[in-house]
Amino acid sequence: MNRPQHIERMVEAIKRFPGIGPKMAERISYHLVKISQNEVDRFINSIISARAAMRYCSKCFNLSESDPCPICSDDLRDKTILCIVETPQDLIAVSKAKEYNGLYFVLGGALSPLDAVGPGDIRTDLLIKRLREDSISEAILATDTDSKGETTALYLAEIIKPLKIKVTRLGYGLPAGGDIEYADEITISRAISGRKEM
Ligand SMILES: [Zn+2]
16 A cells, blocks of 8 residues: 555655655654644744744855854954864854864865866855955865865865965864764864864
């Protein structure tokens, strides 16, 4: 017997979420029809209000409820260092590691020649503009340690160095092929203090 059509539609929609396979999508769909109406309403409202409240910070492109975001508007931060990450989740991971007190820039992805993602598809132009306009003396490349992240770091180092800005890459401790987002605070703190010039 096939799944009811309404469930089928939900499964199709949920399957598109990152990291969710068909089995998990089915579990979530059945869960959503079993829970109380109140719980469903709370869930739906949390999505609607988040969609309405979240915006990109015009300086760092972090997702935030204000523009500029709380990090960019914090006067106590070191405004001469810029940590460059792939996603807003990576920014959160680095910021949890108390080692770092500079500013950030979110690229919005990583270079991936195989998927036809080039420099024009991530915020490389905006990054260069930011580095030119603000007095940044060091750019820390905190892209993932997988092949896309490494490709991105190499490319960025090439285009940032001519601006006479010191370029560093997160140091040892981060597993190769890893995602910054899932690294723990101690590992990230060590990687920041052990960063190496490129
Ligand atoms: Zn910001």
